[in-house]
Amino acid sequence: MKSPSIHVQNLRKVYTVSQQEAGTAAALGSLVHRHKIEIAAVDGISFDLAAGEMVGFLGPNGAGKTTTLKMLSGVLHPTTGEATVLGYIPWKREKPFLRQITLVMGQRNQLVWDIPALHSFELNRAIYRIPPDDYRYMLDQLTELLGLGPLLHKPVRNLSLGERMKCEIAAALLHRPSVVFLDEPTIGLDVTMQRRIRAFLTEYNQRFGATVLLTSHYMADVEALAKRIVVIHHGKLLFDGDLSVLVQKFTAHKTIEVQIGDCQADLNQYGEVLSCADGHFTLRVPKAETARVTERLLADLPVIDLTVEDPPIEEVIEMVFAQESP
Amino acid sequence: MNYLRLFVVFFRVSLMGELAYRVNFFVQLFQSFLSLGLSLIGLAVIFSFTNTLGGWRPDEVLALVGVYFLVGGMISLIIQPGMQELIDSVRHGTLDFALTKPEDAQFIISISRVEIWSLIDILMGIGVLVFALVRMGERVGGWEAAIFILMLLAGGVIIYSFWLILAALSFWFVRVENILTVFQSMFEAGRWPISLYPGWLRYGLTFVIPVAFAVTVPAEALTGRLNWETLLIAVALAVVLFIGSRLFWRAGLRHYSGASA
Amino acid sequence: MRGLVELYTQQFKTTTAMMFQYRASLFIWMIGQVLEPLVYLVIWTIVSNGSGGSVGSYTTKEFAAYFIVLMLVNQVTYTWIMYDFEYRIREGTLSFALLKPVHPIHSDIADNLSSKLITLPIMIIIAVGLAVAFHASISPPLWAIGVFIPALLLAFLVRFLMEWTLAQAAFWTTRVSALNQTYFMMMLFLSGQMVPLVLLPYPVQIVATILPFRWMISFPVEILLGQHTPVEALEGLGIQVAWLIVGTILLRFVWRAGVRAYSAVGA
Numbered sequence: 001m002k003s004p005s006i007h008v009q010n011l012r013k014v015y016t017v018s019q020q021e022a023g024t025a026a027a028l029g030s031l032v033h034r035h036k037i038e039i040a041a042v043d044g045i046s047f048d049l050a051a052g053e054m055v056g057f058l059g060p061n062g063a064g065k066t067t068t069l070k071m072l073s074g075v076l077h078p079t080t081g082e083a084t085v086l087g088y089i090p091w092k093r094e095k096p097f098l099r100q101i102t103l104v105m106g107q108r109n110q111l112v113w114d115i116p117a118l119h120s121f122e123l124n125r126a127i128y129r130i131p132p133d134d135y136r137y138m139l140d141q142l143t144e145l146l147g148l149g150p151l152l153h154k155p156v157r158n159l160s161l162g163e164r165m166k167c168e169i170a171a172a173l174l175h176r177p178s179v180v181f182l183d184e185p186t187i188g189l190d191v192t193m194q195r196r197i198r199a200f201l202t203e204y205n206q207r208f209g210a211t212v213l214l215t216s217h218y219m220a221d222v223e224a225l226a227k228r229i230v231v232i233h234h235g236k237l238l239f240d241g242d243l244s245v246l247v248q249k250f251t252a253h254k255t256i257e258v259q260i261g262d263c264q265a266d267l268n269q270y271g272e273v274l275s276c277a278d279g280h281f282t283l284r285v286p287k288a289e290t291a292r293v294t295e296r297l298l299a300d301l302p303v304i305d306l307t308v309e310d311p312p313i314e315e316v317i318e319m320v321f322a323q324e325s326p
Numbered sequence: 327m328n329y330l331r332l333f334v335v336f337f338r339v340s341l342m343g344e345l346a347y348r349v350n351f352f353v354q355l356f357q358s359f360l361s362l363g364l365s366l367i368g369l370a371v372i373f374s375f376t377n378t379l380g381g382w383r384p385d386e387v388l389a390l391v392g393v394y395f396l397v398g399g400m401i402s403l404i405i406q407p408g409m410q411e412l413i414d415s416v417r418h419g420t421l422d423f424a425l426t427k428p429e430d431a432q433f434i435i436s437i438s439r440v441e442i443w444s445l446i447d448i449l450m451g452i453g454v455l456v457f458a459l460v461r462m463g464e465r466v467g468g469w470e471a472a473i474f475i476l477m478l479l480a481g482g483v484i485i486y487s488f489w490l491i492l493a494a495l496s497f498w499f500v501r502v503e504n505i506l507t508v509f510q511s512m513f514e515a516g517r518w519p520i521s522l523y524p525g526w527l528r529y530g531l532t533f534v535i536p537v538a539f540a541v542t543v544p545a546e547a548l549t550g551r552l553n554w555e556t557l558l559i560a561v562a563l564a565v566v567l568f569i570g571s572r573l574f575w576r577a578g579l580r581h582y583s584g585a586s587a
Numbered sequence: 588m589r590g591l592v593e594l595y596t597q598q599f600k601t602t603t604a605m606m607f608q609y610r611a612s613l614f615i616w617m618i619g620q621v622l623e624p625l626v627y628l629v630i631w632t633i634v635s636n637g638s639g640g641s642v643g644s645y646t647t648k649e650f651a652a653y654f655i656v657l658m659l660v661n662q663v664t665y666t667w668i669m670y671d672f673e674y675r676i677r678e679g680t681l682s683f684a685l686l687k688p689v690h691p692i693h694s695d696i697a698d699n700l701s702s703k704l705i706t707l708p709i710m711i712i713i714a715v716g717l718a719v720a721f722h723a724s725i726s727p728p729l730w731a732i733g734v735f736i737p738a739l740l741l742a743f744l745v746r747f748l749m750e751w752t753l754a755q756a757a758f759w760t761t762r763v764s765a766l767n768q769t770y771f772m773m774m775l776f777l778s779g780q781m782v783p784l785v786l787l788p789y790p791v792q793i794v795a796t797i798l799p800f801r802w803m804i805s806f807p808v809e810i811l812l813g814q815h816t817p818v819e820a821l822e823g824l825g826i827q828v829a830w831l832i833v834g835t836i837l838l839r840f841v842w843r844a845g846v847r848a849y850s851a852v853g854a
Contacts, residue, residue, distance in 0.1 A: 013584065075422045077583045091583060098428035110423040115343040126335040127427050127434065129328075353765045360769060364776050371782055375642045376634045507670070508619035515626045523629050524720075 003087070005179060005211040006049035006072065011081035013042040013067050013235075041067040043235030044081065049213060051178075054205045056226035057215040060321055064235040065215040066183050072213070073103045073181045085179055099128060102177040106184035109168055111156045117167040118152040121174060128175035135174065141207075142170040145200050162193035169197070173204065180204075182214035186221055198224045219313050233321055247310045250320045254290045256283040258297055259305035270297055279304075332429065333437050340440035354443035358395075358450055365391050365517065380522040385462045386549050387519065392455030393545040394517050397481060399447030401513070401540075405486050407439035409493035409506065416496045416582070425583075432490075432575050459548065466548060473557065474547040480564040481540035487564075487571035488536055494571075497578035509535070516541035539563060594689060598697035606705050617706055620662050621713055627781055628654035628721065643786045649812065651723035653783055655714050656808045661780070662710045663739060664746045664803060666699055669770070672754035673763045676849070685846065692751055692838075699747065727813040734820045738807040741827035746803035748834030758845035773798075779805030785814075799834075802827050 016036050042064040049055055059065050070076040072083060074090035074097070083090060088097035111120040125135050143149055146166045151159060159167065169185065182201070186194040198221060205212050216222055222229055222243070229246065231239040239246050256271065263276040270293050271285035285293045290308060297303060310316070344350060369391065373384045382390070412435045415421040424431045424438075459466060466474075492509065496502045516537040520528055532538040539560050546552040606613055628651060635647040645653065675681040684691040717723070727735070753770060757763045775781050777791075778800035784792055795801045806823050809815055815823065 015584070070422065073422070073426050075425050075583060077580070079584070093425065095428040098426055101426065103422060103426045105419075105422065108418065108420050108422070110420060112339060112343060114347070115339065119339045119342055123335060123339055126332050127429050350762065353762055357765055357768055360772055364772050367776070368781055371787065372630065372634055375786075376637050378637070379630070380633050505615050508615050511619040511623050515622060518626065518630060522633055523626075527625070527629070 004048040005051040005053070006047075006083070006085050006213065008048070008068075008072070008083045009046050009081060010044050011042055011046070011068065011071060011083055012040065012044050012079045013064070013071060013076065014079045015039045015041055040235050042071070042078070042232075045232060045235070045237040047230055047237065047240050049211055051211055052205070052209045053228065054202070054212040054226050055214075056222035056229040057213060057232070058217070058222055058229050058317065059215075059232040060217065063232050065232060068232070069103075069181050069183050069213065069215060073101060074098065075103075099175065100177055101179040101181065102172040102175070104169055104172045104180070104182045104185055106165065106182075106187040109156075109164060111164070111167055111171060113155075113157050115155055116153045117148075117156055117159075117171065120156070120167075120171055121152075124171055124174050130175050134176070138174050138176055139170075142173060145203055146170055146196075162189050162196075165189060165193070165197065166200075169200070176208060178208075178210050180210050180212045180214075182212065184216055185214060186216060186218060194218065194221065195224075201225055219317065223313055231317070231320060238320060243313070246320070247313070247316050250316050251311055252287055253284050253311065254287055255309050255311060256285060256290070256294065256297070257281070257305075257307045257309065258283065258301075258303055260301050260303055265301065267297075328429075329433060332433070336437045337440055341442050344442045351443055351446075354446050358446045362391075362395065362450055362454070365394075380519060382519050382521075382549075383462075385458050386545075389455055389458035389462070389548060390519060390541065390545040391517065392451050392453070392458055393478075393548075394541050395447050395451030395454060397451070397478070397485070397516075397540050397544070398513065399444045399449075399451055400482055401485060401489075402441055403444035403448065404437065404440055405482075405489055406506070407441050408436040409489045411435055411439045412490075412493045413496045413502055413506070421582070425579075431579070432572070436486075436490075455548075462549075470548060470550075473552065474544055477539075477544040477547045477552070477557070477560055480560040481536075481544055483564040484536045484539045484560070484567050487567035490571040491574050494575050494578040497581050513537055513540075519545075536563070536567075591689075591693065594693055595697045598694050599701040602698050602701040603705065606702050613702070613706060617709065620665070620710070621658060624654045624658040624661065624780065625717070628717075631782070632721065645783060645786065646724075648722055648724035650783075651718065651721035652725040652812060653808060655717050655721070655723050656725070656811050657780065657804065658717075659710060659714055660739060660742065660804055660807050662707065663703060664743045666695075666747055666750045668695060668699075668747075668750050669754045669763065669767045671695075672751075673757040676757045677761075681849070685849075695751065696747060725812060727811050730817060731810050731813050731815075731820070734817075734824065735807055735811045738810050738820075738824060738827065741824065741831060742803050742807050745799060745827055745830045745834055748831065748838050749799060749803065752834065752838045752841050755841045755845040758848045774800055774804075777801065778803055779808065799830050802830050 016038055041062075045064075045068065057065050057068070067076065071078050072085055072090055074093045077091045086097065086100055088094055090097065090101075111117050112123070121139065124130075130138070143152070146169065148166060148170055151163050151167055156164060156167065165185065173180070185201070186197050189197065201212060201214070202225060204210060212225075214221070214225065227242060229239070229241075229243055230237065231246070239249070255274070258267075258281045260279050260281070262279045263281075267273050267281055267283060271283040271289075274282040274284055276282070283293075294306065294308060297306065369384065369387060372379065373387075377383075379387060412421075415424065415435065421431075421435075424434045427434055489506075489509070492502065492505045495505065512531070512535045515523075515531055520531055520538040520542040523531065528538070543552065543556060543560055546556070631642065631645075631650045631654070632647055635642045635645065635650055640647055642650075672681075675684070681691075684694075750770075753766065754763075756766050760766075777784075777795045777798055779795075784795050784801060784805055787795070795805075802823070806827065810820055810823070
């Protein structure tokens, strides 16, 4: 077995936040004494990523996704716990480590604003000391995959948000990193552009065998990109595994779609009727009884069509978070 | 050597950025001339009432003004923009990008912005300096020139280190732009020979805010006022401050990344 | 009107809390406010001492008084709005201000005044210290002190309106720092910050009198130093009021055009 590309063990990050009450008196008071509280942004999480794996990091705002990502890319020091990425301790920020990773942040940009993106690419070429041949090769690849052609020569400020994001991603990948951290790479983009970026990431992951860890709060991102997901909430790990397993684990119900002649029949004896339109019933049944109910439905009624489905992923996640909220 | 190569690349990129706004060149040209003009008028007014200012003759003060423009140009060419970038990137969180680069983050940040047209100030400063030296009839040999350049470098390092310490304060405090603006007005004090000021102010402008080492000392080197003591102090201070600011930067970075928590 | 009073009180409270948060930078800012007049005070003291104790109509002690009073007047009248406005437009925070049903200048004035109420006591202490150190002498007639107060207030308002109007340039150009610097250079020279205006060549004095700079800083200083007759003082107040009116009209005009330009690009 290969050693994991990313290894995280009991990682914890505690922030000390000073608080100030409103009002002049309180402001004066804070000169002398500041009330401080500790907040655990990441509260003891562990997971491993194999080389070449693509994993989605999921959680509501403030769950600790970005903090974790920053610790793994070496920007932040953890309070306690350990992590290795490609065998390096990230926050030591050793050059051989930094040369093999990259960080993309959907809400920040590193491209120089007033000039064409190509010049910023040149900067990264110099910083990462990319050999000319490799640079040309990667630039060609990225230009093709992302459709950058005409964008490269326009000043960055004249690009749309989506175009800029494509250039940001390209700039971050020129040195062909083997570990890619993406923090909300599709935030604010329209659906088409989101799909485009997703397709690219999958392609990049496969073509170059890079390990990819991305955070997002768009379910569609995660569904499309990552087979495996890691869910955190309030800094704690809730789930780590296949998306389908998550659904299994956190849903006690399945929905049965059944098509019969009309809506006259009373199906309440089989399960909770959620809706009916043109003879198309949607039933919710406890997971354990799914098989039995299906059997009975087929035996008792003139069924035209019947499908058993998991509830939509958004609902599942919502349920997960709802269960865990304090 | 790699540092130099990176600097060249950054410089080229800045130049291209600037060429997109050619108007800036003329704006800067106008400003530089206005600023120099006002300086000269100021001198003219003062020297219309007196022949010497604290032992400095008009041409010597003029040479000082030249050095002032030269050093001011150096500051606004590279030091100030880089430090502004540091402050901005701490606030906007884009410092993360610099931190995930396989080069020294301090270096990357320091050279990441260049105000190309400040070269005008530098050239103008050199022009005024040469003009003043010619008028003084002073013969500047290779030795004096070397000392002058050494002092200029020491002054540059001192100012850079000082600014780095100020800008690195942004790791702890939200708002430090003020400090940079104020430095500008303190630097103005360097237009005049530091020896004019009362003791406490002279001391402050030498060691608290090292304006003296940036402007007065190099000018002294050219006007034959420099003694060995000052020269050694300048070099020593440059070394100490550079190391000190580096340590301070590291402490700031530790604070930023929460290593101490 | 009551709403406005309420606004000013509230703004004052918030700013006070804020200023305490930024006390470090406020203090450093003050060093700059002191240093600039101090530099010129030193220069002119040396020049004056070197030429027998006076330059033109100024004795060494009067130079000291001039620059120390100037320091206080500058402290009362200065604004940082030209930097701030650019920041607001660059960061897009101006949009919030535009949504509010009050003209944004009110919160700026309140902001400005409250920060000064905090710093002024310290400035006065510094001024007294400097006055002792440089043997400043000042003996204004009683009526001059009475005129000084309105002259100072008008100077503040004129400078505020002017700089607020100039700050609008950020609506049209990203190169406001060049404009600001040009303005400050003119200010330095023509408002008497570098040298008392009467010591300048006569044509320059005329230019300084025509332009608004003198009325934003130098004039109140001249009054307190007792350099004007009552009639001249009243004339000066009149000119300040005239600039106030011009400034108000200008501000309204420029602000409207600016907001139109701003909303046109959809920032």
